[in-house]
Structures are given as C-alpha cells and as structure tokens.
C-alpha cells in the first residue's frame with residue numbers, strides 16, 4: 001500500500017511528433033513566438049489512450065438533455081449511488097426551490113429529509129468495499145523533502161486518523177451544527193480535520209493560512225466558532241509562516257472587536273515541516289498530540305439531513321465584509337463527486353494532482369471531497385510551484401505519474417516565464433487531463449499548457465465555477481468531437497442551465513453578450529450566507545429575480561459556446577484569488593493620513609489582475625515612500641500578503657471622479673489606470689466636477 005502506483009508504459013515515444021500545432025519556437029532563438037491556435041480538437045491520442053465516461057459530444061448532449069429535462073430523476077439516480085442511512089421521502093420531489101425573491105424566500109433543497117454523511121461516503125464506503133489499502137494521499141512537502149517528510153496515506157489509515165480527530169473534536173465539546181475553524185497549512189491534516197468535522201455533523205470553516213490575524217478574527221466571529229485548529233507554523237517556499245502566533249493574535253482580536261470567545265485552540269506541532277517555540281495558553285491551547293492521545297481510531301458517524309450545513313467558506317464580494325458561503329451535505333456531495341468524475345474523466349487507478357489550497361473552494365471540492373468520494377488517489381502538496389525551482393510541479397508529475405493535473409492560469413504564466421526546460425527535464429507523458437481554474441486563461445498560457453506540458457496529447461479543461469456554485473459550472477468536457485477553444489469554458493455542465501441577460505433582464509438568445517446567470521437550481525448551489533439570508537437574496541437574486549446571478553459577464557459564440565469575460569461587479573481577481581474593492585479600500589483608508597481610496601484591477605502578465613490604487617491624502621499631506629510602506633503594511637495586516645498594491649496613484653486635492661450622488665466612477669478610474677487617454681473617456685457628463693479629470697490625467701488644472 002505504501003508503494004507507488006503501478007507504472008503504465010509511456011503513451012507516446014517522442015515529444016511533439018503528433019503535435020497538432022507547429023513546433024514551439026524556443027526562447028532566445030530570435031524567432032517570433034507563433035500565435036496561439038484558435039481551435040484545437042480534443043487530441044486523438046488522448047481519446048485513443050483512455051477509457052471515457054462520455055464517449056462523444058453527442059453522448060454529452062444526450063446526458064445533458066436528460067439532466068435538464070428531468071433533474072429530479074437524473075440527479076436522484078446519481079444520489080442513490082451514495083450511502084443514505086435514511087432515504088429521502090419517496091412521495092416528495094427530490095428538489096424544491098424558489099429563485100424569485102419577489103415571490104417568497106429564495107431557497108433550493110435537494111433530498112431534504114434524507115439522512116447521510118459525506119465523510120462516510122468519502123472514506124468508510126471505500127474501506128468497506130476492500131479499497132482500504134488504496135492510497136488516498138501522496139504527501140509532497142514544501143521544498144524537496146530535505147527532511148524526509150514525504151509519505152503516503154491509505155484510505156484505511158485516513159479513516160482511522162479522521163476518527164481519532166473526530167473523537168478529539170467531540171472531546172473539545174464540538175457537537176453537530178457547531179462551527180470549527182481551521183487555520184492550517186496545506187497537507188494531509190487539513191482535509192483530515194475537515195472530514196472529522198463532517199463526520200460528527202460539525203460545520204467547518206477553513207481559513208487560508210495566508211490571511212492576516214485581523215481577517216481570521218472576523219471569520220472566527222462570523223463563523224461563531226469556539227474551536228480553532230492551527231499549526232505552530234509552516235514553511236512556504238523559503239519563508240517560515242508563524243501560524244500559531246497569528247492565530248493567538250486573531251483570538252485576542254475576535255474577543256476585543258467582536259466579543260467572540262474561542263474556548264479551545266488545538267495546535268499541531270511540526271505540522272508544517274518545522275517546529276517553532278510557541279507559548280501555550282493554559283486552559284485554551286491544547287497540543288494536537290495530547291488531544292489525540294488515547295483517542296479511539298473508530299468513531300460513530302452522525303447522520304445528518306441532506307440539507308444540514310456542511311461548511312461555511314468565506315469569500316469576497318463587491319461590498320462589505322466577506323461573505324460566509326454555506327453549502328449543505330447532500331447536494332454538495334453529489335455535485336462534487338459527479339463533476340470530478342466527468343470533468344476530468346476520472347477513472348479508477350488515475351493519479352490526480354490539484355495544486356489548490358483547501359483554504360479556497362477548489363481545495364474543498366477538488367481536493368477533499370470530489371476525489372475522495374470517487375475513491376481517487378491524489379497528490380497533496382504543501383509548497384509552491386516555484387520552490388525550490390520552477391520544475392517542482394513537473395517533478396511531482398513525473399514522480400507519481402500524474403494523470404490529471406488541476407492548477408491555475410497564474411501558476412502557468414509564471415512557470416511558462418521560467419522556460420520550457422523546466423518542463424522537458426521531467427517526464428510528463430502520464431498526463432491525460434490538464435485542468436485550470438480561477439480566472440479566464442489567456443490563449444498563450446493555454447497553448448503552453450497544451451503544447452509544452454501536455455505535449456499535445458492531453459486535453460485542457462478550463463473550468464469555470466465559483467465558491468457559490470460549489471462545483472464546476474461551465475467546462476470544455478473532455479469528449480470526442482469537441483473543438484477546444486483556448487480561453488473558452490464552452491459547455492454547461494450536467495444540470496446547469498446558463499442564460500445571458502442584458503442589463504434590463506432580457507434574455508439574450510443566440511450569439512451575444514450579457515450577465516451570466518443560472519436559471520435552475522443545481523445540487524451544489526450555495527444555500528445561504530452565514531447569518532444573513534437577506535444578503536444572499538440581495539446579492540445573487542434580486543437584480544434578476546428568478547435567476548442566480550454569477551457576477552460574471554459572458555459571451556456566447558456562433559457555436560453556442562460560452563466565453564467568460566470577467567466580473568461585472570467590483571470584485572477583483574489577483575492570482576485567482578477573489579478580493580473585494582471595498583475590503584481593499586477600507587484597509588487603505590485605515591492609514592491615518594489617507595482621506596479616501598479607490599481600487600481598480602489592471603491586467604497583469606502573471607497575476608492576471610493587479611491592484612491599482614487611487615489614494616486621496618488628507619490636506620497638506622504629500623505622498624511618499626513612508627506612506628506607501630504604511631499602506632502596504634495596513635493591507636497585510638487587514639487582509640494578508642495577497643492584497644498587494646501594484647501601483648499607487650496619489651490623487652490631488654480635487655479628489656476622485658464622482659457622480660452628483662457621490663458614486664465613484666470606476667469606469668473612468670479603470671481607463672486611467674490602464675493608460676487610457678482623453679479620447680477614450682466617453683460620456684463624462686455624470687461627473688459632479690469634471691475638473692477632477694484634468695488632475696487625474698495630468699492636464700493643466702483650470
């Protein structure tokens with residue numbers, strides 16, 4: 001069980017021989033790079049070398065039509081493949097819903113009244129079926145395993161660890177429905193805690209280890225969690241991140257600012273590849289090993305309703321505090337497992353590797369739940385793609401003969417920049433599916449992924465979805481007969497009924513562009529926002545009653561394929577991480593001499609989007625390096641290192657461009673930030689004071 005999976009013979013002998021595209025110009029030979037292709041068929045070599053859940057585009061269409069014609073029957077057939085302690089009522093529809101807030105409260109329920117447990121379906125079911133010796137996780141540490149931490153964990157071992165953890169959580173007072181926050185590095189222990197919480201019906205809230213103490217404090221309070229699990233620290237790249245110290249600060253802040261008490265902090269010693277001397281608070285802090293000492297390696301399953309909450313994950317919106325997106329057990333389970341299987345054409349025996357951290361939705365659905373529900377073997381990676389060098393991911397692919405890779409465009413762009421040699425030094429011929437997520441992938445990065453990493457023998461799956469959708473929504477499914485279009489997410493997933501609406505709410509038929517909405521419920525849809533159902537209705541359902549509004553724009557081409565065109569609201573996307581303009585702006589305004597700030601996103605070669613901040617200072621204050629450093633520090637403290645301003649624009653006394661009602665005209669700021677000039681400004685008649693533009697554009701001010 002601890003050995004590597006059986007190695008299959010390489011699928012292709014020589015690199016590039018069957019490439020559909022002309023050979024890649026190598027860096028430095030003076031040749032102009034060839035333009036990326038506009039259409040590439042799903043590679044024949046991929047189709048021939050693999051078994052398929054969906055044999056062709058026509059098969060997809062048949063299944064898709066079934067899924068929307070009778071969602072109840074379609075999804076219930078799939079749901080019955082899972083273990084239910086108590087089936088949902090036979091005399092009630094599997095799904096009931098309302099997406100129109102003018103007609104009553106918004107809701108979607110799937111299999112309400114049925115009782116199940118996602119942890120049981122992810123672990124116990126496989127062990128009971130004799131698959132306990134299959135590897136669940138190959139753990140790859142940060143760096144290159146200098147200290148011998150590389151290990152594998154089988155399904156049986158994982159189940160035992162999850163049970164011990166569940167018992168420790170129960171001993172800490174956690175009961176079904178209670179919140180548990182984790183603030184941990186990426187590694188086997190994090191999904192272990194998630195699954196343990198799920199096993200006892202508790203609601204996990206994973207907070208990404210890169211968030212600051214202030215951000216963690218707000219999430220602890222909003223999640224109402226009395227228990228937090230953290231780690232002394234973690235090595236990320238060459239840096240040491242002191243998580244326990246940050247968590248201590250967060251617990252104090254949660255008490256001071258929100259009156260929220262954390263009673264128990266479980267601390268994993270050495271969980272992040274090093275040990276730090278961390279002070280422990282008596283009565284509150286407990287070493288993980290002590291909490292688990294003597295804990296039994298079996299634990300009862302708490303059967304919960306399909307509509308009971310499974311987790312709450314905070315994400316950024318255009319306004320206000322982060323939103324706690326709540327997913328429930330039954331629908332999320334079915335959605336996560338089904339999309340994993342079909343999007344990646346996962347087959348038993350495949351080795352899967354997703355580079356996302358469990359701090360984000362991708363790590364929830366496509367590290368913890370989707371793969372384990374399918375009994376898959378996966379690599380879980382603590383580190384970053386560029387450490388110790390830009391070959392790290394490709395070395396991992398070669399070591400485990402990874403078949404399915406799932407990563408982000410921002411990682412691909414930075415690795416592409418490092419040069420093809422990092423890829424070609426490793427054998428990546430095991431790859432069959434190349435997934436991406438987080439933002440639209442630019443055709444150049446797509447082409448590099450396809451031609452260099454996949455050697456034109458693997459298919460690219462550009463998956464569009466959101467924390468709120470819980471699972472894939474629009475994807476170029478890996479099927480025969482589909483022409484892949486770099487940068488296009490293409491096809492609605494099973495059961496997804498997308499629509500484009502113009503700004504007046506009229507449906508855009510055929511070719512055209514509009515607000516991307518979803519017209520019908522799907523199993524893994526968010527159910528509410530933590531503690532604020534009204535905000536859920538107003539954010540996603542009130543602008544276009546009857547539809548779930550994604551907040552993204554999309555275009556439908558002549559083939560009916562969907563291209564995501566970016567956010568239509570004030571949500572920024574830096575390296576695939578969502579950030580609200582309001583969050584960033586309120587942090588900047590937290591610096592004493594700042595009067596006002598407005599932040600827009602500008603295109604960035606590696607991170608996709610970067611922050612460009614317009615900052616208005618208090619009268620008499622001049623912008624300088626000290627202030628810049630203060631702003632950087634404030635952003636780090638309030639949000640975390642991911643909130644890094646690329647360009648600071650000190651705005652003079654006339655201030656920001658606003659309408660008469662005081663609304664900042666972000667459209668104009670975006671134009672200025674991207675170097676737009678006078679000719680591009682368009683209609684500026686709504687400006688309260690047109691002379692602000694003179695100042696912003698550096699024109700002589702009247």
Ligand code: WTA
Pocket residue numbers: 315360361362436437438439440441462463464465466467468489550551552564566567573576577578
């Ligand atoms: C963007 C991440 C285009 C989009 C799973 C969405 C994408 C937001 C893609 C959700 C993609 C994600 N193509 N845009 N393949 N994937 N997005 O909640 O703007 O962190 O609304 O979920 O990322 O980000 P979130």
